[in-house]
Amino acid sequence: MRIDIQKIDPAQAKPIPTEGFGFGKIFTNHMLTRHYSGADGWMNPQIEPYGPIPMELSLASLHYAQEIFEGTKAYRRPDGAVNLFRIQENIKRFNRSAERLAMPTMDEEEHLDCIVTLMNLDEAWVPAAPKSSLYIRPTMISSEATIGKMSGSEFLFFILLSPVDPYFATGFKPISVFVEDEFVRAVRGGVGDAKTGGNYAASVFATKKAIKAGYKQVVWLDAIERRYVEEMGGMNICFVYGDQIVTPPLNGTILPGVTRESILHLGRDLGYQVAEEMIDINDLMADIKAGKVTEAFACGTAAVIAPIGQFGYKGEQAVVNDNQVGQVTKHLYDELTGIQYGRIADRFGWTLKIDGVN
Numbered sequence: 001m002r003i004d005i006q007k008i009d010p011a012q013a014k015p016i017p018t019e020g021f022g023f024g025k026i027f028t029n030h031m032l033t034r035h036y037s038g039a040d041g042w043m044n045p046q047i048e049p050y051g052p053i054p055m056e057l058s059l060a061s062l063h064y065a066q067e068i069f070e071g072t073k074a075y076r077r078p079d080g081a082v083n084l085f086r087i088q089e090n091i092k093r094f095n096r097s098a099e100r101l102a103m104p105t106m107d108e109e110e111h112l113d114c115i116v117t118l119m120n121l122d123e124a125w126v127p128a129a130p131k132s133s134l135y136i137r138p139t140m141i142s143s144e145a146t147i148g149k150m151s152g153s154e155f156l157f158f159i160l161l162s163p164v165d166p167y168f169a170t171g172f173k174p175i176s177v178f179v180e181d182e183f184v185r186a187v188r189g190g191v192g193d194a195k196t197g198g199n200y201a202a203s204v205f206a207t208k209k210a211i212k213a214g215y216k217q218v219v220w221l222d223a224i225e226r227r228y229v230e231e232m233g234g235m236n237i238c239f240v241y242g243d244q245i246v247t248p249p250l251n252g253t254i255l256p257g258v259t260r261e262s263i264l265h266l267g268r269d270l271g272y273q274v275a276e277e278m279i280d281i282n283d284l285m286a287d288i289k290a291g292k293v294t295e296a297f298a299c300g301t302a303a304v305i306a307p308i309g310q311f312g313y314k315g316e317q318a319v320v321n322d323n324q325v326g327q328v329t330k331h332l333y334d335e336l337t338g339i340q341y342g343r344i345a346d347r348f349g350w351t352l353k354i355d356g357v358n
């Protein structure tokens with residue numbers, strides 16, 4: 001595989017911002033695209049200046065949502081180099097999502113080469129501001145111009161890079177969440193464990209409802225019994241009972257988060273007990289009120305760890321840890337972000353250091 005690179009004309013290049021990124025609104029000077037056709041397979045990728053592309057509005061993905069994506073980040077280290085975090089896990093998940101959505105998979109090394117080459121070109125866009133990072137968004141869409149069938153034999157893979165602030169503008173402070181007991185995110189046998197746009201579109205209505213009611217996010221329950229806790233918004237969810245960290249098991253409806261898996265691993269390493277167990281919402285509300293649940297947090301690439309201070313369910317409120325960030329949550333957050341940003345030695349081999357040289 002050869003990656004063709006067309007660098008931006010320096011006169012057209014955008015100045016690199018150093019603060020005030022928000023989340024997912026600003027994009028770097030370059031993007032990578034790679035076409036696939038049923039007859040020829042994957043073509044060589046191309047890197048070119050970031051910008052709009054001409055396309056027909058009949059693209060199958062626009063109508064039938066055959067689309068997958070990934071989300072990972074690059075972190076500026078104290079020594080000036082850049083860390084990618086568990087990037088192989090995102091690449092593997094991308095291929096699992098591709099299989100589930102009946103799309104072509106990509107050789108893992110080639111996918112990594114695409115990310116690293118683009119990253120090296122726009123390396124200067126990785127912010128140095130505390131808690132900021134460069135979000136990496138590999139995506140694939142069905143790109144055949146047809147509304148006559150749900151999928152064609154043409155696909156477009158692309159990667160965008162976006163400097164971002166922490167996901168929650170409120171920072172590392174507990175959020176209040178609404179436990180949704182009417183609408184559901186995913187059902188067993190569906191696509192809940194694939195990272196595909198439809199899952200997010202399906203969650204917008206309930207999320208708006210929760211925000212209108214004064215909450216920050218939705219906690220999803222299982223679709224069959226509306227009883228077992230699954231995820232929170234676009235993040236996995238964990239509860240702390242003393243020195244035990246508990247999260248729901250991966251049963252096909254939950255996205256297997258890279259951050260979730262890292263927290264389970266790190267938690268064990270730091271001496272906590274770790275369990276993957278079904279969590280009944282009624283037991284959970286009772287355990288929070290009785291003080292048995294000492295902390296709660298959500299975890300995912302965008303926010304890394306988001307402490308949860310309050311749950312609203314069927315008109316009842318339950319406050320966790322007096323709406324304060326708990327010790328275990330803070331410990332995990334400091335350790336995990338320490339490894340991601342290269343402030344703490346990476347004893348797990350999770351980071352890949354890149355130096356901006358192509």
Ligand SMILES: Cc1ncc(COP(=O)(O)O)c(C=O)c1O
Pocket residue numbers: 071231233234235236254255256257258259260299300301302
């Ligand atoms: C639905 C959903 N659950 C969980 C996660 C957390 O996954 P990760 O830790 O890999 O970012 C995400 C974010 O990618 C998500 O969209």
